[in-house]
Each structure stands twice: as C-alpha cells, then as structure tokens.
Amino acid sequence: MQRDRQLGLFYALPLGGFLALAFLAPILLVAAFSTMPPKVFSLAHLPDFSAYYTVLTQGYWKSVVWSLGMALAATAILFVICWPLAYGMAKVLGRFSLVLTICVVMTLFVSENIRLFGWVLTLMKGGLIEGYLRHWTGAGFDGLLYNVPVIVFGLVYVYLPFMLFPLAQGIAMVPDDTRQAAFDLGATRWQVLREVELPLAMPGILVGSLLTFVLSAGAIAESKLLGGQAVIVIADEVETAFTYGQNWPLGAALAMVLIAIVGGIAIWGIGRADLDSMMARK
Amino acid sequence: MGDQPILRINGLTKRFNDFTALHSIDLNVSEGEFLTIVGPSGSGKTTLIRLLVGIDEPSDGSIWLRDRRIDEVPANKRPTCMVFQSLALFPHRTVGQNIEFPLKLRKVPPADRRARALELLDLLRLPRDYYGKRIDQCSGGERQRVALARALAFDPEILFFDEPLSALDYRLRKTLEKELKDLHRRTGKTFIYITHSLEEAMVMSDRIAIMRAGRFEQIAPAEQIYAKPVSRFVAGFMGEVNLFDMTAGQVPGVTLSPHAQSRFAGQSGTLMIRPESLSILPPSGTADICFTAVIEAEYLLGSRMQYTLRRAGGGTVTVEVLREDAAQGGVGAEITLGCPADACHLIAEVPDAA
Numbered sequence: 001m002q003r004d005r006q007l008g009l010f011y012a013l014p015l016g017g018f019l020a021l022a023f024l025a026p027i028l029l030v031a032a033f034s035t036m037p038p039k040v041f042s043l044a045h046l047p048d049f050s051a052y053y054t055v056l057t058q059g060y061w062k063s064v065v066w067s068l069g070m071a072l073a074a075t076a077i078l079f080v081i082c083w084p085l086a087y088g089m090a091k092v093l094g095r096f097s098l099v100l101t102i103c104v105v106m107t108l109f110v111s112e113n114i115r116l117f118g119w120v121l122t123l124m125k126g127g128l129i130e131g132y133l134r135h136w137t138g139a140g141f142d143g144l145l146y147n148v149p150v151i152v153f154g155l156v157y158v159y160l161p162f163m164l165f166p167l168a169q170g171i172a173m174v175p176d177d178t179r180q181a182a183f184d185l186g187a188t189r190w191q192v193l194r195e196v197e198l199p200l201a202m203p204g205i206l207v208g209s210l211l212t213f214v215l216s217a218g219a220i221a222e223s224k225l226l227g228g229q230a231v232i233v234i235a236d237e238v239e240t241a242f243t244y245g246q247n248w249p250l251g252a253a254l255a256m257v258l259i260a261i262v263g264g265i266a267i268w269g270i271g272r273a274d275l276d277s278m279m280a281r282k
Numbered sequence: 283m284g285d286q287p288i289l290r291i292n293g294l295t296k297r298f299n300d301f302t303a304l305h306s307i308d309l310n311v312s313e314g315e316f317l318t319i320v321g322p323s324g325s326g327k328t329t330l331i332r333l334l335v336g337i338d339e340p341s342d343g344s345i346w347l348r349d350r351r352i353d354e355v356p357a358n359k360r361p362t363c364m365v366f367q368s369l370a371l372f373p374h375r376t377v378g379q380n381i382e383f384p385l386k387l388r389k390v391p392p393a394d395r396r397a398r399a400l401e402l403l404d405l406l407r408l409p410r411d412y413y414g415k416r417i418d419q420c421s422g423g424e425r426q427r428v429a430l431a432r433a434l435a436f437d438p439e440i441l442f443f444d445e446p447l448s449a450l451d452y453r454l455r456k457t458l459e460k461e462l463k464d465l466h467r468r469t470g471k472t473f474i475y476i477t478h479s480l481e482e483a484m485v486m487s488d489r490i491a492i493m494r495a496g497r498f499e500q501i502a503p504a505e506q507i508y509a510k511p512v513s514r515f516v517a518g519f520m521g522e523v524n525l526f527d528m529t530a531g532q533v534p535g536v537t538l539s540p541h542a543q544s545r546f547a548g549q550s551g552t553l554m555i556r557p558e559s560l561s562i563l564p565p566s567g568t569a570d571i572c573f574t575a576v577i578e579a580e581y582l583l584g585s586r587m588q589y590t591l592r593r594a595g596g597g598t599v600t601v602e603v604l605r606e607d608a609a610q611g612g613v614g615a616e617i618t619l620g621c622p623a624d625a626c627h628l629i630a631e632v633p634d635a636a
Contacts, residue, residue, distance in 0.1 A: 175368065175370065177366050177367075177368045177370035178370045178371075178372060178373075180337050180357070180366070180370065181364070181366055181370035181371075182372070182383070183337075183356075183357050183358050184335055184336070184337065184357045184358065184363055184364055185358075185363060185383055185384040185387065185432070185433075185436050186358050186359075186384055186387045186388065186436065187358055187383075187387055188358060191387060195372075195383070196372060199374045200372075200373070200374060202374075
C-alpha cells in the first residue's frame, strides 16, 4: 500500500511539473502583475493593492455581475434544452445518437468567431432574417443584435456541446431498473425525474453546468460581436485594461477577481460531484 | 386461500416485431398463493412479469386483478409491485429512505413512515440501526431484505419477484429461499416469483408453472411437477432423470414383471424413472422394472452415492442410492437395477420423432 502510494506520486511527477509550469506559473505571474504599483513596469517591488482598490471603487463590479448573470442564465437555459436531448442520446436514440454527436462536434471544427459572424449576418438589420422579412412584407425592424438576450443566445449556442455531452454521460449512469422500480412503486413521471433521475445524474449535471458556467463567465466574443456595446463583460474589461488602457495591474487584478470567483464556484461544485463514480461506471 | 382468483390472465400475447415472446397465455392465481414461474432463459418469463407489473404493454389479451381489468393501467397506478433482479435500490438514499419511498409518494407523514420502516426492518430481521445506513454499506443479503421491505412498504395486492436471488451465492440463496417462504406465510400476500431454477421453486412454491418458448408447459403443485411431469422437457428440468422410450408397452432391454406389463399394456410414450427410485438389486432379486448396466462413474454426494451407468440396451442411466446401499465392485462392474412400477411415470409424449 505504502509502496503503491510512492509509485503513484512518482508517476504523477511529470504531469505535475507540466501543470505547475504551464498552468500555475501564469496565474502566479498574473497575481504578481496585479500587485504591481501603477506606472512602474517591474516585478521587483513591494506589493501594492491599489489596483484592487480601483476594481472595487470604479464600478467594475457591474461587469462582473453581468458576466456571472449571463453565464448563469446561459447555464440554466442550456440545462433545460440539453436534458431532453441528452436523455434521447443516452436512452432512446441508440445508433442515431452517434449522428447527433458528430453533428454537434462538427460545429467545433469552425472557429467560434466565424460562427458568431454567421449569426451576425443572420440577425443584423438587412441580414438574413430582417432582410427577407422586409423584402416579402415591406415591413422591416431594427435587427435582432446588440442586446442582452442575444448575448445569452450566443453563449447557449457556442457552449451547447459542453453541457450536452457530460449530461448524456450523467443520464447514462441512471440504471433503467431503478427508474422502472420508482415508477412501479407509484412515482409519477415528475417524481421519477426529481427523486431518481436528477440525483443519480448529478455528477453529469454538475460537470456540464460547471463547464458552461466557467466558460461563459470568461466569454468575450459573444458580447463583442453579437452584443455590441449593450453591456461590457468582465473579460472585455480585462482586455481593455491590458491593451488600450496599458494598465497591467488593473487588468491583472480584474482577472484575479474573476479567477477567484469562478474558481471558488468550480471547487465547490467539484467537491459535491462524485467524479470517481462517473468515471468508473459506464 | 380464497376461492376467487386474485389474478386472471386471458390470452396474453406479446410480440416484438416478428418475434412472439408470449403465445396467448392463460393463468389464474389464487389469493394468498405462492406461484413460481420457471423456465430457461428466453422462455418469456421475464417478458410475462413485465407485462403483469405494467412496465411493458401486451400486444393482445387481458389481465384482471379481481374484477378490475388492469392491462391498460400504467405501472405506477397498479396496486402491484416487483422486486427486480438487480433489486433497483436507490443508491443515493439510505436504507430507511429506500423503504419509505412508496410511503413518501403517498404523502404519509414522516413519523408514520419511519415507524412503518422500522416495523419492516423487524419483519425482515434487519437491525433497526440499519435505518440510517447507506445502501453501499449493506451486504448482498441485506440489500435483498431492503428491496423486499421497500416492496412490502408499498403494500401491494400482489408481490412479483424477478429472479432476485440469482446473483447470490448458494448458501445465502438457500437461507433466503426459506425466509421468503416464511415471509409469505406471515404476510399472507400473493407472491408470484420468477426463476430459472426449479429447485428454488420447489422449496418455496404452492404451485409451479413451467414455461417453455412463450407457453406454459405445465402448471401444477411442486410435488406433481416432480413426480408426474407432462413432458420430457418438464421431466428434464429438475435434476437428473432417466427417460426410456416405450413402444406398445415394451422398453427394449428392460424386463417388465406381469404387474408392470398389465399397467403399461399397449401404451407408448416416455417412461420416467427418477435416480432415487432405482435400487441396486441383489444377484437373485427381481422388481417390476428390471435391467442390467455397467457402472461408468461413481460420485459421493455426502449421505448418498450417485452412479452413471451404461445400460445393456444402450444409453446411460443415473442412479442415486444411500451410501450403505452402495454397489459392490465399483467402476466396470455389471449390476442389476430395479424399481417398482408405481415409482415410475409414463409421459404420454412420444419420444423425439426426429
């Protein structure tokens, strides 16, 4: 047993080293930047938290709230959309679910920005929808872009696979017998869902929700391309601070705040999901 | 047992595309009966029970619970309940929550639910402190009992079992078979049990229904299934059996006494003799049915000896005798075997025409 543990540690070393270098080091670097005094471009200094003060006082919280709020909305919508779809993939469709998987995965072959531009052309004034409508009926409207719902729509569209596949995996973990037994014991369709399917598929639900939430919270392209200037998301603020603003400490501090919030939520969520059972069964 | 059947099945048929799993089944089950449906895998027994429980819908025919037709009623509205082969316990709930599940669905107050769950733990001889245990902390036999308790909490009119003991080891299975029979007696409920093991059925049931290729081959009390099977299939289902082809009252290579000759006069079919009905005759001894055979192998079964022999007229024979009656000589010896005419049974089925 003791020897197994040592061996395990030994095998984990290369990957641990890689993760420390490629994942942890950049975060530490950003953390170091965030405590850099303004207008001094050097890492050799005493920590200075004025950038965090700026984050708290200059209304950046609005961007954080928008980002998290829209991420939450997108996650909730995705869960509702993907549950029946994933259910079909896991339990009903059989071979056809492979076709569905390929269709969904194929969209990932095209860059996110290009796909979003496709939606811009579809939704904009004079675009696919509004243009044809005006052509046929003579009555046009302002186009469907540049508002909050369209940003959420973009998030839902882009991150669908990240909800769909973990959810299908989670639903596949619910044994048919268990569902039928609950039904046989007098449960209605809704009670089976609430008492058996949702709890037993919870690892899949949590993984899917975390992936979509974390990705959506850090998303930038949807709000820029589809949302225009309707709202400014936190990732946009970070980019602006690093580029136009040339205020690296501020950008780094904003990034750290986002990492702390999203990381906290992710760790809380993963702590509740029994990932081991998900990997071991099926 | 009441007079009116609690369950009546008329012409029940189930087709899957071009395969017919059940061919117009008829069955009556009495109130309080323990009926076991036995059949090899693929005989349609699981299909049948899924129709009876309501998980699947029949293609044709009707199911009546007393005076109420239930084949159109979905499983969650039927007053019946099944213990699944996999047990289908809820792994995310405690033992207590599992047992209380059907009561919770009926909005029984928590205190009453708990009291009932504890009663059921007592009934199934599980310690009361199992109430708060997780399912994965229970052993196989304990899970069985929890699944049973959950089904009993539902208080079904009929309790169905789909081979719930098949995954357990031999000794535990034997214990639970007896417990189940005892539970049946104490609860007075109607049990319909499915298994592929006729031995399991023999221990527990009032009546046994033998199923073969989507039809009932024989429905009779256990004793009768064993002693008077209607076909070679039923005869061969339990343990070893010796089958002899009889044509016009004669079996080639077998000497029949005048008594046996008059009993089987002119009849054709399959003569069935159970291994324990045969005895080893002394050199000068005679019996109603008599033949010689050479011992090919011998097995010690504790208190009994079993022999495989090659009969003079061809074919192998199995004999089981008490150890003190063991054959002299061992493997290679020729012995005479005999049995009284009343100990054998003539199956009307003509030996395999092919």
